[in-house]
Amino acid sequence: MPRCVKNAVLTLIGCCAAASVLAQDYLIPEDDVFAGPDQYYVKMRQVFAEPLHHDILLQVLYLPSFQLEQLVGIRKNDSGFEAFASKPSTQIWTTFNIWQAESGQMKYEDEHGKEIPPDKNPDVQDMKKHAPSDFRLIRVHTDARAIAAHLAQRIERVWQQMLVEARKPEDRRIPLDGENYHFSLPSSKHKRLHATVRSPDDGKTLALTQLALGLADYAAGRIDEVRLSQLVRRVEAMNWPNQTMQPTARRRTASLLVTNTLSFQFSLALTSGG
Numbered sequence: 001m002p003r004c005v006k007n008a009v010l011t012l013i014g015c016c017a018a019a020s021v022l023a024q025d026y027l028i029p030e031d032d033v034f035a036g037p038d039q040y041y042v043k044m045r046q047v048f049a050e051p052l053h054h055d056i057l058l059q060v061l062y063l064p065s066f067q068l069e070q071l072v073g074i075r076k077n078d079s080g081f082e083a084f085a086s087k088p089s090t091q092i093w094t095t096f097n098i099w100q101a102e103s104g105q106m107k108y109e110d111e112h113g114k115e116i117p118p119d120k121n122p123d124v125q126d127m128k129k130h131a132p133s134d135f136r137l138i139r140v141h142t143d144a145r146a147i148a149a150h151l152a153q154r155i156e157r158v159w160q161q162m163l164v165e166a167r168k169p170e171d172r173r174i175p176l177d178g179e180n181y182h183f184s185l186p187s188s189k190h191k192r193l194h195a196t197v198r199s200p201d202d203g204k205t206l207a208l209t210q211l212a213l214g215l216a217d218y219a220a221g222r223i224d225e226v227r228l229s230q231l232v233r234r235v236e237a238m239n240w241p242n243q244t245m246q247p248t249a250r251r252r253t254a255s256l257l258v259t260n261t262l263s264f265q266f267s268l269a270l271t272s273g274g
Contacts, residue, residue: 024203025238027166027195033061033182040096044069047138051086057152058159060212061182067091072216074152081152082144085216089139094131098124102133143220151229155211158235160185162208166195181209207235 033041034052044061045052048071059073071086100106101118108116108123118124132138163183178199185193200206214231217223236243 024200024205026169027162027183027197027205027208028169029166030182030194030196032184032192032194040093043096043099043135044092047088047092047135047140048086050140051084051142054084056186057081058156058183058185060184061180062212062216063180063182065178069093070216072212072219074147074155074215079146080149081147083147083215083219084142084144085219086140086142089141090131092135092138094127095133095135095138098127098131098133099135143216145219145221147218147228148225151225151232154229154232154236155215156185158208158211158232158239159183160193161239162204162235163193163195166193179209181212183208183212204235204238207231207238211235 034045051071055076057074057076059071062070062072064070068087068090069092072084074081074083097106098118101108101121101124108118108121110116163185180196180198182194182196184195197205197209200209211231211234214223214228218225218228
């Protein structure tokens with residue numbers, strides 16, 4: 001291959017790789033899914049009514065394929081802040097599909113094009129083995145755990161940064177299956193911010209989703225504040241690469257410098273007989 005052609009190919013590959021990474025760095029802006037007309041989210045809001053009733057600082061609605069939906073975030077209480085993670089007893093999506101079939105909004109046909117009634121449909125009957133047909137029968141369990149104010153504020157800062165920077169993608173291709181994340185700041189002092197991402201595998205969006213899942217793990221007691229802080233620091237480093245040290249770390253370093261200086265001066269005075 002001629003050198004000029006080889007260089008051009010390498011440049012093209014590099015540009016594509018850079019574009020791919022760039023695409024993973026930004027959330028996609030969206031409207032509040034809980035306030036829209038989509039009936040799946042309307043029903044989900046009903047199921048999650050209790051956790052959504054709290055004074056939520058930040059949240060993410062996590063929708064993995066074929067698994068339980070989850071509402072995760074940080075909320076305010078009388079003593080400060082707490083991380084929370086709410087899960088339904090059965091998958092809301094399954095009940096939604098049963099409801100669509102029984103209400104006639106989704107119709108099933110056999111191989112001859114004849115409609116199959118829900119009570120004769122093996123698919124619907126199988127779904128009923130795994131979830132109720134009535135949304136009111138779905139119970140929600142919430143794990144909650146106190147979180148230090150300074151850590152909650154750091155998470156809010158990266159959450160807001162990622163939401164403010166959200167942009168529409170140039171590549172409109174969206175995978176059919178995967179993990180959907182809907183991020184929001186319900187109590188933002190400015191306009192309410194909402195953005196989404198699906199199955200990120202690189203960049204800042206991957207780090208943010210890992211932080212979101214880490215927040216759920218923290219609420220359930222599976223990780224401690226040290227590990228959660230590490231997940232926050234990773235997103236911070238990606239958003240503010242020039243800020244290599246957190247304010248608390250700078251204060252700690254300054255304190256050590258003062259302590260070391262005073263110790264040196266005291267030792268010097270003893271040596272000189274002062």
